Amino acid sequence: MPVPILAARDVRKSYGRGPTRFDALKGVSLDIVEGESIAIVGKSGSGKSTLMHLLALLDQPSSGVVELNGRDAAGLRGSNLNTTRNQTFGFVFQQFFLTPGASVLDNVTLPLKIAGVRGAERRRRGMAALAQLELADKAKNKATDLSGGQKQRVVIARALVNDPSVIFADEPTGNLDTATGAVVEDILFDLNRSTGITLIIVTHDEELAARCDRRVYIRDGLVVDEATSAHHDAHRGHGAHAGAAEQPADGDGEVAA
Amino acid sequence: MNGFDLIRSAIGNSLRSKTRTVLTVIAIFIGAFTLTLTSGVGTGINDYIDSTLSSIGASDVMSVTKTPADAQNDGPVEYDPDSSTVESDRPAGGDIEAITSTDLDTLAAVPGVLSVEPAVSVRADFVQYDGGTRYQSAIGELVPGMSLELAAGEQPDASASDDQIAIPQSFVEPLGFADDADAIGKTLTIGITDAQGTQSTIDATIVGVSEPGLVGGTSAAPNTALLDALHQTQSVGLTEKAAQTYASATVRFDPDATDAQIATLKADLKAAGYDGVTVEDQIGSFKTVIDAIILVLNGFAVIALLAAGFGIVNTLLMSVQERTREIGLMKAMGMSGGRVFGLFTIEAVFIGFLGSAIGVVIGMLAGTLANSVLSGGLLSALPGLSLVAFDPVSLGVIVLTVMGIAFLAGTIPALRAARQDPITSLRYE
Known part of the structure; x- marks a missing residue:
């Protein structure tokens, strides 16, 4: 059994104190293996977003441990934590969170800018990420001038630009119509398959969840069910074999870097 | 984010909401403009007094008159048939006791006096x-x-x-x-x-x-x-006696004498029965009055700048509010609180710089214009006086002071932005 890239060990999270205390998570354990696609499924208020925030190291659990590559993430503080967030994770949000006045390229290269990458290099990598999502010709447009599907592709380009090992997608298709949503889904799953990037999708959409290798159902702060897709399992088995030659040794090294 | 990108982003952000930035810049501009003009007037008048000073007398010279016998007493002085008086041409004047050759010898003996000449x-x-x-x-x-x-x-x-x-x-x-x-x-x-x-x-x-x-x-x-x-x-x-009486004598002292040494010399002269007045003494009172007026005017300009400082606080608080999600996103992507703080304070300092630089430049133009208008009109009787003069050091101090005020004003919204929790910010609708 390989060391999971992300793991939650009996994680609890509560907000407030005394009578107003609210337990968002009541003891969740979860292993996420490098290269898999996993859906965290639940209704709003189920605690699925809180779980994502904890896994993405944006928040700290009240008790329990979040592990990154087998190490307790609570040990990461200050600039180490910021560097880890910057280099390990990419985010795709339902509401896009694009800076309206800035150009598409500037939006995409924001993580590189935060990492302190120089202008020319930033531009090159930004253009490469945009080309990957067939948006190279929109680089100079303002982010506000794009359609919903284009915006979400820009967001995916932004999530990819710093070469992360994990992409968190929070209701990635929530703001898109069915056809555009399907295109965005295809892009995400293609990335997962072709580059071995770990995909964590938070959603209440059963159809989207069904496309993932694995589904974790959350209700009232507890994992109520887990399912592995036979179809995808077979498919993934295929992919794992295909990737086995290049992935395993490479995978660990990449994460540690 | 490296320093260069931080400054560029901050400047870019300040230009994003143009109307708001322009209004804040105008508020600062008014303060900086006023400060430029008031300090310009101070510099101009004091320069003029300084050049006038050198034209009325050398700095190592003291004009000495005899102290009337009962100068310390109020009321009329008793007539003394032995003391002669000469009419003084000094503006503070009146009749004063004449200085004779005996007095010149006495004066020459006072320590610190290099030479004595009758005026x-x-x-x-x-x-x-x-x-x-x-x-x-x-x-x-x-x-x-x-x-x-x-x-x-x-x-x-x-x-x-x-x-x-x-x-x-x-x-x-x-x-x-x-x-x-x-x-x-x-x-x-x-x-x-x-x-x-x-x-x-x-x-x-x-x-x-x-x-x-x-x-x-x-x-x-x-x-x-x-x-x-x-x-x-x-x-x-x-x-011969009448020919050798003078209204006053001119005493020279060490040109490098400090104020304290000059004060000692004056005290020594006083003890010997003479009043010594340097050129600075005669003109110094002018400068004191002008400095006081300029100080009050500068005070008003600084009040205007403080008001503008609150404008900066307001502008940036709105900016932080508007960019809540953007800040949250940047923090989620690993931007440190310190950098976020830097981003907003640099924006404040940039707004302060814009306002003060424009204020100083327009202030200089207005001052130059005022000079040419006034020297041909109201102040034509005083050629050589340029009412407004600019000293690069004080202009630099104005710009830096305004940028300092802007920085302080910027810390309030910047702290709020830096402390934002990424999750709360991203939930913000």
Whole structure:
């Protein structure tokens, strides 16, 4: 059994104190293996977003441990934590969170800018990420001038630009119509398959969840069910074999870097 | 995010909401503009006083008069038939006791006094050029080291043996010269009456034309040789004792003397029964008043700037509010709180810089314009005075002060932004 890239060990999270205390998570354990696609499924208020925030190291659990590559993430503080967030994770949000006045390229290269990458290099990598999502010709447009599907592709380009090992997608298709949503889904799953990037999708959409290798159902702060897709399992088995030659040794090294 | 990107992003952000930034910049502009003008007026007037100072006298010279016997007492002074009085030409004047050759010896013995010369005062009847119209003119005294503000020619040479004189600019045309330069080298005839009532004339070469100043400059300035000649002519018929009484004496002291040393010298003179007044003393009170006025005006400008500072706080708080999600996103992507703080304070400092730089530049333009308008109109009687003058150091201080105020104002919203929790910010709708 390989060391999971992300793991939650009996994680609890509560907000407030005394009578107003609210337990968002009541003891969740979860292993996420490098290269898999996993859906965290639940209704709003189920605690699925809180779980994502904890896994993405944006928040700290009240008790329990979040592990990154087998190490307790609570040990990461200050600039180490910021560097880890910057280099390990990419985010795709339902509401896009694009800076309206800035150009598409500037939006995409924001993580590189935060990492302190120089202008020319930033531009090159930004253009490469945009080309990957067939948006190279929109680089100079303002982010506000794009359609919903284009915006979400820009967001995916932004999530990819710093070469992360994990992409968190929070209701990635929530703001898109069915056809555009399907295109965005295809892009995400293609990335997962072709580059071995770990995909964590938070959603209440059963159809989207069904496309993932694995589904974790959350209700009232507890994992109520887990399912592995036979179809995808077979498919993934295929992919794992295909990737086995290049992935395993490479995978660990990449994460540690 | 490296420093360069941080500054670029901050400037970019400040230009994103143009109307709001422009309004804040205008508020700062008003303060900086006012501050530029008030400090410009202060510099201008003080420069003028300084240049006037050097034209009325050298800095190592003290004018000494005898202290009236009961000067400390209020009320009338008892008549003393033994003490003679001379009429003083000093503006603070009135009759004062005359200084005699005995007094000159006493003064020379006071420690710190390098030399004592009697202040010779002469009264010319008229000045005339080439048989033209005769004009009344006061004859000033040129102390070595004193310099005139010259419109043409050069300073009268104190050590020259020939008779030289500098005439005020206002005499150039009435005397019949074409212009300032035309007067140089010409011979001026000075009419003077001696104690016996006989009028005689003395010729002197015009070497310079002096610009009118605040205090001096309205009288003709002879060199030492001419002054002695005039004094001798004027004293014909006086007894030796009368010829050797003077209204005041000029005491020279070490040019490097500190204020404390000058104060000691004054105290020593006072103890010996004399009052010593330096040129700075005479003019210093002007400067004190002007400095006080400028201080009050600067105070108003600073109040305007403080108000503008709150404008910056307001602008940036709105900006932080608007960009809540953006800040949350950047923090989620690993931007540190310190960088977020930097981003907003740099934006504040940039707004402060814009406002103050524009204020200083427009202030300088307005000051220059005011100078040219005023020197042709209201202040034409005081040539040489440029009401508004700019000193690069104080302009730099204005810009830096405003940027400092802007930074302080920016810390409030910047702290709020830096402390934002990424999750809460991203949930914000």
